Amino acid sequence: MDLRVSTQSVQAVAVRNMREAITSGFFRPGDRLVETEMCTMLGISRPSLREALRSLEAEKLITIVPNRGPIIPILTAEEARELYDVRMMLEPEACALSASRASEAAINAMREALRAFDVAVKSEDAASQIKATRSFYDQILSSCGHRLIEEMLNTLLARVTFLRMKSMSLAGRAEKSSQEMWAILKHISAGNPAAARTAAVRHVKKACEAAMLAYEKNEATS
Amino acid sequence: MDLRVSTQSVQAVAVRNMREAITSGFFRPGDRLVETEMCTMLGISRPSLREALRSLEAEKLITIVPNRGPIIPILTAEEARELYDVRMMLEPEACALSASRASEAAINAMREALRAFDVAVKSEDAASQIKATRSFYDQILSSCGHRLIEEMLNTLLARVTFLRMKSMSLAGRAEKSSQEMWAILKHISAGNPAAARTAAVRHVKKACEAAMLAYEKNEATS
DNA sequence: ATTTTCATATTGTAAGACAACCTGTCAAGA
DNA sequence: TCTTGACAGGTTGTCTTACAATATGAAAAT
Numbered sequence: 001m002d003l004r005v006s007t008q009s010v011q012a013v014a015v016r017n018m019r020e021a022i023t024s025g026f027f028r029p030g031d032r033l034v035e036t037e038m039c040t041m042l043g044i045s046r047p048s049l050r051e052a053l054r055s056l057e058a059e060k061l062i063t064i065v066p067n068r069g070p071i072i073p074i075l076t077a078e079e080a081r082e083l084y085d086v087r088m089m090l091e092p093e094a095c096a097l098s099a100s101r102a103s104e105a106a107i108n109a110m111r112e113a114l115r116a117f118d119v120a121v122k123s124e125d126a127a128s129q130i131k132a133t134r135s136f137y138d139q140i141l142s143s144c145g146h147r148l149i150e151e152m153l154n155t156l157l158a159r160v161t162f163l164r165m166k167s168m169s170l171a172g173r174a175e176k177s178s179q180e181m182w183a184i185l186k187h188i189s190a191g192n193p194a195a196a197r198t199a200a201v202r203h204v205k206k207a208c209e210a211a212m213l214a215y216e217k218n219e220a221t222s
Numbered sequence: 223m224d225l226r227v228s229t230q231s232v233q234a235v236a237v238r239n240m241r242e243a244i245t246s247g248f249f250r251p252g253d254r255l256v257e258t259e260m261c262t263m264l265g266i267s268r269p270s271l272r273e274a275l276r277s278l279e280a281e282k283l284i285t286i287v288p289n290r291g292p293i294i295p296i297l298t299a300e301e302a303r304e305l306y307d308v309r310m311m312l313e314p315e316a317c318a319l320s321a322s323r324a325s326e327a328a329i330n331a332m333r334e335a336l337r338a339f340d341v342a343v344k345s346e347d348a349a350s351q352i353k354a355t356r357s358f359y360d361q362i363l364s365s366c367g368h369r370l371i372e373e374m375l376n377t378l379l380a381r382v383t384f385l386r387m388k389s390m391s392l393a394g395r396a397e398k399s400s401q402e403m404w405a406i407l408k409h410i411s412a413g414n415p416a417a418a419r420t421a422a423v424r425h426v427k428k429a430c431e432a433a434m435l436a437y438e439k440n441e442a443t444s
Numbered sequence: 445a446t447t448t449t450c451a452t453a454t455t456g457t458a459a460g461a462c463a464a465c466c467t468g469t470c471a472a473g474a
Numbered sequence: 475t476c477t478t479g480a481c482a483g484g485t486t487g488t489c490t491t492a493c494a495a496t497a498t499g500a501a502a503a504t
Contacts, residue, residue: 007288007464009288009487009488010487010488011276011487011488034453034454034455035454035455036453036454044488044489045488045489045490046455046489046490047269047272047487047488047489047490048487048488048489050269050273050455050456051272051273051276052276054233054273054274054276054277054280055276055277055279055280057277057280058276058277058279058280058281059280064455066229066231066455066456066496067454067455067456067495067496067497068454068455068496068497068498069454069455079369079370082368082369082370082371083370085368085370085371086312086370086371086374089311089312089315090308090311093311146304146307147301147304148301148304148305148307148308149304149307149308152308152374229495231456231457232456232457233456233457256484256485256486257485257486258485266457266458267457267458267459268458268459269456269457269458269459270456270457270458272486272487286486288465288486288487289464289465289466289485289486289487290465290466290485290486291485291486445504446503446504447502447503447504448501448502448503448504449500449501449502449503450499450500450501450502451498451499451500451501452497452498452499452500453496453497453498453499454495454496454497454498455494455495455496455497456493456494456495456496457492457493457494457495458491458492458493458494459490459491459492460489460490460491460492461488461489461490461491462487462488462489463486463487463488463489464485464486464487464488465484465485465486465487466483466484466485466486467482467483467484467485468481468482468483468484469480469481469482469483470479470480470481470482471478471479471480471481472477472478472479472480473476473477473478473479474475474476474477474478
Protein backbone atom coordinates (compact mmCIF):
# COMPACT_ATOMS: atom_id res chain seq x y z
CA MET A 1 0.00 0.00 0.00
CA ASP A 2 1.49 3.27 -1.15
CA LEU A 3 0.40 6.25 0.85
CA ARG A 4 2.99 8.59 -0.50
CA VAL A 5 1.76 12.04 -1.37
CA SER A 6 3.54 13.34 -4.38
CA THR A 7 3.40 16.94 -5.43
CA GLN A 8 4.61 17.42 -8.96
CA SER A 9 6.60 20.43 -9.91
CA VAL A 10 5.09 22.72 -12.48
CA GLN A 11 8.07 22.01 -14.65
CA ALA A 12 7.57 18.25 -14.54
CA VAL A 13 3.92 18.52 -15.45
CA ALA A 14 4.77 20.86 -18.30
CA VAL A 15 7.28 18.34 -19.65
CA ARG A 16 4.77 15.54 -19.44
CA ASN A 17 2.01 17.47 -21.12
CA MET A 18 4.22 18.73 -23.89
CA ARG A 19 5.70 15.30 -24.44
CA GLU A 20 2.22 13.92 -24.77
CA ALA A 21 1.28 16.69 -27.17
CA ILE A 22 4.27 15.92 -29.34
CA THR A 23 4.05 12.14 -29.37
CA SER A 24 0.31 12.19 -29.91
CA GLY A 25 0.75 14.28 -33.01
CA PHE A 26 -0.82 17.46 -31.71
CA PHE A 27 2.39 19.24 -32.59
CA ARG A 28 3.91 18.15 -35.85
CA PRO A 29 7.43 18.18 -37.24
CA GLY A 30 8.38 21.68 -38.26
CA ASP A 31 5.98 23.38 -35.87
CA ARG A 32 7.41 26.23 -33.86
CA LEU A 33 6.63 26.45 -30.19
CA VAL A 34 6.57 30.14 -29.36
CA GLU A 35 7.40 30.59 -25.70
CA THR A 36 4.74 33.08 -24.76
CA GLU A 37 2.06 31.04 -26.49
CA MET A 38 3.17 27.90 -24.72
CA CYS A 39 3.15 29.78 -21.43
CA THR A 40 -0.49 30.72 -21.79
CA MET A 41 -1.39 27.25 -23.07
CA LEU A 42 0.23 25.64 -20.07
CA GLY A 43 -0.56 28.39 -17.64
CA ILE A 44 3.00 28.74 -16.38
CA SER A 45 5.69 31.39 -16.37
CA ARG A 46 8.41 31.71 -18.94
CA PRO A 47 11.30 30.58 -16.73
CA SER A 48 9.43 27.41 -15.82
CA LEU A 49 8.54 26.82 -19.43
CA ARG A 50 12.11 27.27 -20.53
CA GLU A 51 13.26 24.69 -18.00
CA ALA A 52 10.73 22.29 -19.43
CA LEU A 53 11.92 23.04 -22.94
CA ARG A 54 15.50 22.23 -21.99
CA SER A 55 14.39 18.85 -20.70
CA LEU A 56 12.56 18.11 -23.92
CA GLU A 57 15.52 19.31 -25.90
CA ALA A 58 17.80 16.88 -24.11
CA GLU A 59 15.31 14.14 -24.95
CA LYS A 60 15.52 15.26 -28.59
CA LEU A 61 11.79 15.72 -28.72
CA ILE A 62 12.35 19.34 -29.69
CA THR A 63 15.22 21.27 -31.18
CA ILE A 64 16.01 24.70 -29.85
CA VAL A 65 17.42 26.86 -32.60
CA PRO A 66 19.43 29.73 -31.13
CA ASN A 67 17.48 32.97 -31.24
CA ARG A 68 14.63 31.27 -33.03
CA GLY A 69 13.31 29.04 -30.35
CA PRO A 70 12.01 25.51 -30.13
CA ILE A 71 10.69 23.54 -33.07
CA ILE A 72 9.54 19.97 -33.52
CA PRO A 73 12.39 18.31 -35.39
CA ILE A 74 11.95 16.98 -38.88
CA LEU A 75 13.78 13.69 -39.07
CA THR A 76 15.90 13.08 -42.12
CA ALA A 77 15.82 9.64 -43.68
CA GLU A 78 19.29 8.99 -42.30
CA GLU A 79 18.33 9.98 -38.77
CA ALA A 80 15.30 7.75 -39.02
CA ARG A 81 17.40 4.87 -40.23
CA GLU A 82 19.75 5.35 -37.27
CA LEU A 83 16.87 5.32 -34.86
CA TYR A 84 15.75 2.00 -36.28
CA ASP A 85 19.32 0.71 -36.14
CA VAL A 86 19.46 1.30 -32.43
CA ARG A 87 15.97 -0.01 -31.89
CA MET A 88 17.18 -3.13 -33.59
CA MET A 89 19.89 -3.48 -30.99
CA LEU A 90 17.72 -2.86 -27.94
CA GLU A 91 14.22 -4.00 -28.74
CA PRO A 92 14.94 -7.67 -29.36
CA GLU A 93 16.72 -7.79 -26.05
CA ALA A 94 13.77 -6.17 -24.32
CA CYS A 95 11.38 -8.67 -25.84
CA ALA A 96 13.61 -11.57 -24.90
CA LEU A 97 13.81 -10.34 -21.32
CA SER A 98 10.09 -9.83 -21.23
CA ALA A 99 9.58 -13.38 -22.47
CA SER A 100 11.53 -14.65 -19.53
CA ARG A 101 9.86 -12.58 -16.84
CA ALA A 102 6.60 -10.95 -17.87
CA SER A 103 3.75 -11.48 -15.45
CA GLU A 104 0.41 -12.88 -16.51
CA ALA A 105 -1.13 -9.45 -15.94
CA ALA A 106 1.39 -7.78 -18.21
CA ILE A 107 0.76 -10.34 -20.93
CA ASN A 108 -2.95 -9.78 -20.67
CA ALA A 109 -2.42 -6.05 -21.00
CA MET A 110 -0.34 -6.63 -24.11
CA ARG A 111 -3.11 -8.75 -25.55
CA GLU A 112 -5.61 -6.03 -24.79
CA ALA A 113 -3.41 -3.47 -26.48
CA LEU A 114 -3.09 -5.53 -29.63
CA ARG A 115 -6.82 -6.11 -29.76
CA ALA A 116 -7.32 -2.38 -29.51
CA PHE A 117 -4.76 -1.96 -32.25
CA ASP A 118 -6.64 -4.29 -34.54
CA VAL A 119 -9.85 -2.40 -33.92
CA ALA A 120 -8.10 0.86 -34.70
CA VAL A 121 -6.69 -0.63 -37.89
CA LYS A 122 -10.13 -1.70 -39.05
CA SER A 123 -11.55 1.73 -38.41
CA GLU A 124 -8.46 3.42 -39.86
CA ASP A 125 -8.08 5.50 -36.73
CA ALA A 126 -4.46 6.60 -36.81
CA ALA A 127 -4.44 8.18 -33.36
CA SER A 128 -5.81 5.06 -31.72
CA GLN A 129 -3.33 2.89 -33.57
CA ILE A 130 -0.47 4.89 -32.16
CA LYS A 131 -1.96 4.81 -28.71
CA ALA A 132 -2.43 1.06 -28.81
CA THR A 133 1.07 0.41 -30.09
CA ARG A 134 2.38 2.69 -27.42
CA SER A 135 0.55 0.75 -24.76
CA PHE A 136 1.77 -2.58 -26.16
CA TYR A 137 5.35 -1.40 -25.92
CA ASP A 138 4.82 0.11 -22.51
CA GLN A 139 3.89 -3.30 -21.24
CA ILE A 140 6.83 -5.01 -22.85
CA LEU A 141 9.27 -2.44 -21.59
CA SER A 142 7.99 -2.23 -18.06
CA SER A 143 7.92 -6.01 -17.82
CA CYS A 144 11.40 -6.56 -19.21
CA GLY A 145 12.90 -5.74 -15.85
CA HIS A 146 15.66 -3.62 -17.28
CA ARG A 147 15.21 0.01 -16.33
CA LEU A 148 17.80 1.40 -18.66
CA ILE A 149 16.62 -0.44 -21.75
CA GLU A 150 13.13 0.59 -20.85
CA GLU A 151 14.06 4.20 -20.56
CA MET A 152 16.19 4.31 -23.69
CA LEU A 153 13.64 2.57 -25.84
CA ASN A 154 10.95 4.82 -24.45
CA THR A 155 12.75 7.91 -25.66
CA LEU A 156 13.64 6.30 -28.96
CA LEU A 157 10.06 5.28 -29.59
CA ALA A 158 8.84 8.74 -28.68
CA ARG A 159 11.07 10.16 -31.36
CA VAL A 160 9.71 7.98 -34.13
CA THR A 161 6.02 8.29 -33.35
CA PHE A 162 5.36 10.59 -36.23
CA LEU A 163 7.20 8.31 -38.62
CA ARG A 164 5.18 5.37 -37.46
CA MET A 165 2.02 7.28 -38.10
CA LYS A 166 3.12 7.91 -41.63
CA SER A 167 4.28 4.39 -42.34
CA MET A 168 1.17 2.86 -40.78
CA SER A 169 -0.84 4.64 -43.41
CA LEU A 170 1.02 2.77 -46.11
CA ALA A 171 -1.20 0.20 -47.80
CA GLY A 172 -1.20 -3.02 -45.81
CA ARG A 173 1.45 -1.94 -43.34
CA ALA A 174 -0.83 -1.72 -40.33
CA GLU A 175 -2.07 -5.28 -40.88
CA LYS A 176 1.47 -6.58 -41.27
CA SER A 177 2.53 -4.71 -38.19
CA SER A 178 -0.28 -6.30 -36.25
CA GLN A 179 0.79 -9.78 -37.32
CA GLU A 180 4.37 -9.10 -36.32
CA MET A 181 3.37 -7.81 -32.91
CA TRP A 182 1.05 -10.76 -32.30
CA ALA A 183 3.99 -13.00 -33.11
CA ILE A 184 6.10 -11.23 -30.51
CA LEU A 185 3.34 -11.55 -27.96
CA LYS A 186 2.91 -15.24 -28.72
CA HIS A 187 6.53 -15.95 -27.93
CA ILE A 188 6.53 -13.75 -24.85
CA SER A 189 3.48 -15.47 -23.42
CA ALA A 190 5.04 -18.83 -24.28
CA GLY A 191 8.10 -17.79 -22.31
CA ASN A 192 10.39 -18.30 -25.28
CA PRO A 193 13.07 -15.59 -25.23
CA ALA A 194 14.93 -16.73 -28.34
CA ALA A 195 11.79 -16.79 -30.45
CA ALA A 196 10.64 -13.46 -29.04
CA ARG A 197 13.97 -11.97 -30.00
CA THR A 198 13.81 -13.11 -33.61
CA ALA A 199 10.22 -11.97 -33.88
CA ALA A 200 11.26 -8.57 -32.58
CA VAL A 201 14.10 -8.39 -35.05
CA ARG A 202 11.73 -9.13 -37.86
CA HIS A 203 9.27 -6.53 -36.66
CA VAL A 204 11.80 -3.74 -36.36
CA LYS A 205 13.29 -4.62 -39.70
CA LYS A 206 9.92 -4.49 -41.41
CA ALA A 207 8.99 -1.29 -39.62
CA CYS A 208 12.24 0.24 -40.78
CA GLU A 209 11.62 -0.80 -44.36
CA ALA A 210 8.14 0.68 -44.22
CA ALA A 211 9.47 3.93 -42.83
CA MET A 212 12.08 4.16 -45.55
CA LEU A 213 9.38 3.53 -48.11
CA ALA A 214 7.36 6.35 -46.62
CA TYR A 215 10.34 8.64 -47.13
CA GLU A 216 10.75 7.66 -50.77
CA LYS A 217 7.09 8.18 -51.41
CA ASN A 218 7.26 11.60 -49.82
CA GLU A 219 10.18 12.61 -51.94
CA ALA A 220 8.30 11.54 -55.02
CA THR A 221 5.31 13.65 -54.12
CA SER A 222 7.23 16.73 -53.13
CA MET B 223 37.99 27.78 -44.18
CA ASP B 224 35.41 28.21 -41.50
CA LEU B 225 34.85 31.78 -40.50
CA ARG B 226 31.62 31.15 -38.76
CA VAL B 227 31.05 33.21 -35.67
CA SER B 228 29.42 31.02 -33.13
CA THR B 229 28.10 32.69 -30.06
CA GLN B 230 27.25 30.08 -27.52
CA SER B 231 24.40 30.65 -25.22
CA VAL B 232 25.30 31.06 -21.59
CA GLN B 233 23.19 28.03 -20.90
CA ALA B 234 25.09 25.85 -23.36
CA VAL B 235 28.45 26.86 -21.94
CA ALA B 236 27.19 26.20 -18.44
CA VAL B 237 26.10 22.70 -19.45
CA ARG B 238 29.46 21.99 -21.03
CA ASN B 239 31.45 23.23 -18.10
CA MET B 240 29.37 21.41 -15.56
CA ARG B 241 29.43 18.22 -17.61
CA GLU B 242 33.19 18.47 -17.75
CA ALA B 243 33.34 19.10 -14.02
CA ILE B 244 31.25 16.04 -13.36
CA THR B 245 32.94 13.63 -15.76
CA SER B 246 36.39 14.77 -14.75
CA GLY B 247 35.65 13.95 -11.16
CA PHE B 248 35.63 17.49 -9.81
CA PHE B 249 32.17 16.81 -8.50
CA ARG B 250 31.69 13.41 -7.00
CA PRO B 251 28.72 11.15 -6.50
CA GLY B 252 26.64 12.39 -3.61
CA ASP B 253 27.79 15.98 -3.91
CA ARG B 254 25.08 18.60 -3.75
CA LEU B 255 25.14 21.42 -6.24
CA VAL B 256 23.64 24.40 -4.46
CA GLU B 257 22.15 26.74 -7.00
CA THR B 258 23.44 30.02 -5.66
CA GLU B 259 26.93 28.61 -5.31
CA MET B 260 26.86 27.28 -8.84
CA CYS B 261 25.64 30.64 -10.07
CA THR B 262 28.63 32.44 -8.63
CA MET B 263 31.01 29.71 -9.78
CA LEU B 264 29.72 29.96 -13.33
CA GLY B 265 28.99 33.67 -13.24
CA ILE B 266 25.45 33.30 -14.50
CA SER B 267 21.96 34.00 -13.24
CA ARG B 268 19.76 31.50 -11.53
CA PRO B 269 17.25 31.05 -14.36
CA SER B 270 20.06 30.27 -16.78
CA LEU B 271 21.62 27.89 -14.32
CA ARG B 272 18.37 26.09 -13.78
CA GLU B 273 17.96 25.60 -17.49
CA ALA B 274 21.41 24.08 -17.59
CA LEU B 275 20.56 21.84 -14.66
CA ARG B 276 17.48 20.55 -16.45
CA SER B 277 19.60 19.60 -19.42
CA LEU B 278 22.05 17.73 -17.24
CA GLU B 279 19.18 16.07 -15.42
CA ALA B 280 17.80 14.76 -18.70
CA GLU B 281 21.26 13.41 -19.46
CA LYS B 282 21.18 11.70 -16.07
CA LEU B 283 24.41 13.37 -15.09
CA ILE B 284 22.64 14.88 -12.12
CA THR B 285 19.51 14.05 -10.20
CA ILE B 286 17.26 16.86 -9.08
CA VAL B 287 15.56 15.93 -5.84
CA PRO B 288 12.39 17.98 -5.37
CA ASN B 289 12.91 20.75 -2.85
CA ARG B 290 16.43 19.58 -2.18
CA GLY B 291 18.11 20.40 -5.44
CA PRO B 292 20.62 18.77 -7.73
CA ILE B 293 23.02 16.08 -6.61
CA ILE B 294 25.54 13.91 -8.41
CA PRO B 295 23.88 10.51 -8.57
CA ILE B 296 25.33 7.53 -6.76
CA LEU B 297 24.97 4.54 -9.03
CA THR B 298 23.75 1.35 -7.48
CA ALA B 299 25.39 -1.87 -8.55
CA GLU B 300 22.30 -2.75 -10.52
CA GLU B 301 22.24 0.54 -12.37
CA ALA B 302 25.90 0.10 -13.16
CA ARG B 303 25.30 -3.37 -14.45
CA GLU B 304 22.52 -2.08 -16.70
CA LEU B 305 24.79 0.61 -18.07
CA TYR B 306 27.32 -2.05 -19.00
CA ASP B 307 24.56 -4.19 -20.49
CA VAL B 308 23.63 -1.46 -22.90
CA ARG B 309 27.23 -0.59 -23.61
CA MET B 310 27.61 -4.21 -24.55
CA MET B 311 24.89 -3.81 -27.13
CA LEU B 312 26.15 -0.59 -28.67
CA GLU B 313 29.89 -0.47 -28.27
CA PRO B 314 30.77 -3.57 -30.29
CA GLU B 315 28.69 -2.18 -33.12
CA ALA B 316 30.47 1.15 -32.92
CA CYS B 317 33.85 -0.55 -33.03
CA ALA B 318 32.82 -2.69 -35.96
CA LEU B 319 31.61 0.34 -37.85
CA SER B 320 34.78 2.19 -37.02
CA ALA B 321 36.82 -0.73 -38.32
CA SER B 322 35.11 -0.40 -41.64
CA ARG B 323 35.38 3.34 -42.05
CA ALA B 324 37.86 4.99 -39.72
CA SER B 325 40.30 7.34 -41.43
CA GLU B 326 44.02 7.05 -41.02
CA ALA B 327 44.01 10.24 -38.99
CA ALA B 328 41.41 8.89 -36.61
CA ILE B 329 43.39 5.69 -36.13
CA ASN B 330 46.51 7.67 -35.39
CA ALA B 331 44.63 9.69 -32.83
CA MET B 332 43.44 6.48 -31.19
CA ARG B 333 47.00 5.24 -31.06
CA GLU B 334 48.10 8.49 -29.48
CA ALA B 335 45.35 8.21 -26.91
CA LEU B 336 46.36 4.69 -25.93
CA ARG B 337 49.99 5.68 -25.64
CA ALA B 338 48.95 8.49 -23.34
CA PHE B 339 46.87 5.99 -21.42
CA ASP B 340 49.85 3.71 -20.93
CA VAL B 341 51.93 6.58 -19.69
CA ALA B 342 49.20 7.52 -17.26
CA VAL B 343 48.97 3.95 -16.06
CA LYS B 344 52.68 3.84 -15.36
CA SER B 345 52.54 7.06 -13.40
CA GLU B 346 49.30 6.01 -11.72
CA ASP B 347 47.68 9.25 -12.74
CA ALA B 348 43.96 8.49 -12.52
CA ALA B 349 42.80 11.74 -14.06
CA SER B 350 45.01 11.31 -17.11
CA GLN B 351 43.88 7.73 -17.50
CA ILE B 352 40.28 8.84 -17.70
CA LYS B 353 41.15 11.61 -20.10
CA ALA B 354 43.06 9.28 -22.39
CA THR B 355 40.32 6.66 -22.38
CA ARG B 356 37.84 9.37 -23.09
CA SER B 357 39.84 10.54 -26.06
CA PHE B 358 40.25 6.98 -27.37
CA TYR B 359 36.50 6.51 -27.33
CA ASP B 360 35.88 9.92 -28.80
CA GLN B 361 37.85 8.88 -31.82
CA ILE B 362 36.10 5.56 -32.19
CA LEU B 363 32.69 7.11 -31.82
CA SER B 364 33.24 10.03 -34.13
CA SER B 365 34.73 7.74 -36.76
CA CYS B 366 32.01 5.13 -36.61
CA GLY B 367 29.80 7.26 -38.82
CA HIS B 368 26.69 6.66 -36.79
CA ARG B 369 25.53 9.82 -35.08
CA LEU B 370 23.00 8.20 -32.84
CA ILE B 371 25.26 5.45 -31.56
CA GLU B 372 27.91 8.08 -31.01
CA GLU B 373 25.58 10.26 -29.03
CA MET B 374 24.09 7.48 -26.96
CA LEU B 375 27.42 5.94 -26.07
CA ASN B 376 28.76 9.34 -25.24
CA THR B 377 26.11 9.90 -22.63
CA LEU B 378 26.44 6.35 -21.38
CA LEU B 379 30.19 6.66 -21.00
CA ALA B 380 29.80 9.99 -19.23
CA ARG B 381 27.63 8.31 -16.64
CA VAL B 382 30.15 5.62 -15.80
CA THR B 383 33.25 7.76 -15.60
CA PHE B 384 33.39 7.64 -11.87
CA LEU B 385 32.97 3.90 -11.85
CA ARG B 386 35.77 3.53 -14.31
CA MET B 387 37.99 5.59 -12.12
CA LYS B 388 37.28 3.28 -9.24
CA SER B 389 37.72 0.06 -11.17
CA MET B 390 40.89 1.29 -12.85
CA SER B 391 42.42 1.53 -9.42
CA LEU B 392 41.89 -2.18 -8.92
CA ALA B 393 45.16 -4.08 -8.98
CA GLY B 394 46.11 -4.88 -12.53
CA ARG B 395 42.89 -3.64 -14.09
CA ALA B 396 44.44 -0.65 -15.84
CA GLU B 397 47.02 -2.84 -17.55
CA LYS B 398 44.39 -5.33 -18.65
CA SER B 399 42.24 -2.51 -19.88
CA SER B 400 45.12 -1.22 -21.93
CA GLN B 401 45.65 -4.58 -23.55
CA GLU B 402 42.00 -4.89 -24.42
CA MET B 403 41.88 -1.44 -25.97
CA TRP B 404 45.04 -2.07 -27.98
CA ALA B 405 43.36 -5.21 -29.29
CA ILE B 406 40.36 -3.19 -30.39
CA LEU B 407 42.60 -0.69 -32.08
CA LYS B 408 44.54 -3.42 -33.84
CA HIS B 409 41.42 -4.78 -35.47
CA ILE B 410 40.09 -1.34 -36.32
CA SER B 411 43.31 -0.35 -38.03
CA ALA B 412 43.34 -3.71 -39.83
CA GLY B 413 39.85 -2.95 -41.07
CA ASN B 414 38.43 -6.10 -39.53
CA PRO B 415 34.92 -5.34 -38.22
CA ALA B 416 34.16 -8.81 -36.93
CA ALA B 417 37.36 -9.00 -34.90
CA ALA B 418 36.88 -5.46 -33.64
CA ARG B 419 33.42 -6.40 -32.46
CA THR B 420 34.57 -9.42 -30.49
CA ALA B 421 37.43 -7.46 -28.98
CA ALA B 422 34.97 -4.80 -27.92
CA VAL B 423 32.68 -7.40 -26.39
CA ARG B 424 35.55 -8.77 -24.39
CA HIS B 425 36.60 -5.33 -23.24
CA VAL B 426 33.16 -4.30 -22.04
CA LYS B 427 32.66 -7.63 -20.35
CA LYS B 428 35.92 -7.33 -18.47
CA ALA B 429 35.26 -3.72 -17.60
CA CYS B 430 31.89 -4.75 -16.23
CA GLU B 431 33.40 -7.48 -14.14
CA ALA B 432 35.96 -5.08 -12.76
CA ALA B 433 33.27 -2.57 -11.90
CA MET B 434 31.22 -5.22 -10.12
CA LEU B 435 34.30 -6.24 -8.21
CA ALA B 436 34.81 -2.64 -7.17
CA TYR B 437 31.29 -2.63 -5.78
CA GLU B 438 31.86 -5.78 -3.77
CA LYS B 439 35.08 -4.45 -2.40
CA ASN B 440 33.36 -1.24 -1.38
CA GLU B 441 30.64 -3.09 0.40
CA ALA B 442 33.23 -5.04 2.30
CA THR B 443 34.98 -1.90 3.48
CA SER B 444 31.85 -0.02 4.43
C1' DA C 445 15.46 44.02 -59.29
C1' DT C 446 18.58 44.23 -55.68
C1' DT C 447 20.06 46.02 -51.66
C1' DT C 448 19.41 48.69 -47.45
C1' DT C 449 16.89 50.10 -43.68
C1' DC C 450 13.77 49.60 -40.25
C1' DA C 451 9.96 47.99 -37.32
C1' DT C 452 8.23 44.00 -35.09
C1' DA C 453 8.34 39.71 -32.87
C1' DT C 454 10.84 36.61 -30.24
C1' DT C 455 14.47 34.79 -27.65
C1' DG C 456 18.42 35.26 -24.13
C1' DT C 457 19.55 36.74 -19.75
C1' DA C 458 19.31 38.99 -15.43
C1' DA C 459 17.38 40.59 -11.02
C1' DG C 460 14.23 40.66 -7.42
C1' DA C 461 10.75 38.76 -4.70
C1' DC C 462 8.22 35.52 -1.99
C1' DA C 463 6.05 31.18 -0.85
C1' DA C 464 6.94 26.31 0.02
C1' DC C 465 9.75 23.05 1.78
C1' DC C 466 13.56 20.54 4.22
C1' DT C 467 16.78 20.18 8.10
C1' DG C 468 18.47 20.48 12.39
C1' DT C 469 17.99 22.40 17.03
C1' DC C 470 15.97 23.09 21.17
C1' DA C 471 12.52 23.26 24.55
C1' DA C 472 8.27 21.31 26.53
C1' DG C 473 5.66 17.49 27.88
C1' DA C 474 4.77 12.42 28.73
C1' DT D 475 14.76 9.45 28.62
C1' DC D 476 12.12 9.72 24.74
C1' DT D 477 8.86 11.80 21.90
C1' DT D 478 6.57 15.67 20.09
C1' DG D 479 6.15 20.46 18.73
C1' DA D 480 7.85 24.75 17.43
C1' DC D 481 11.05 27.57 15.42
C1' DA D 482 14.95 29.43 12.53
C1' DG D 483 17.90 29.19 8.65
C1' DG D 484 18.90 27.71 4.29
C1' DT D 485 17.40 26.26 -0.22
C1' DT D 486 14.39 25.44 -3.91
C1' DG D 487 10.07 26.49 -6.80
C1' DT D 488 7.86 29.90 -9.20
C1' DC D 489 6.46 34.30 -10.92
C1' DT D 490 7.00 39.07 -12.53
C1' DT D 491 9.39 42.49 -14.74
C1' DA D 492 12.84 44.28 -17.57
C1' DC D 493 15.91 44.89 -21.30
C1' DA D 494 19.43 43.61 -24.69
C1' DA D 495 20.34 40.74 -28.75
C1' DT D 496 18.80 38.56 -32.72
C1' DA D 497 15.88 37.08 -36.62
C1' DT D 498 12.11 38.16 -39.96
C1' DG D 499 9.66 40.36 -43.21
C1' DA D 500 8.20 44.55 -45.33
C1' DA D 501 9.02 49.08 -46.93
C1' DA D 502 12.18 52.30 -48.95
C1' DA D 503 16.07 53.61 -51.67
C1' DT D 504 19.35 52.81 -55.26
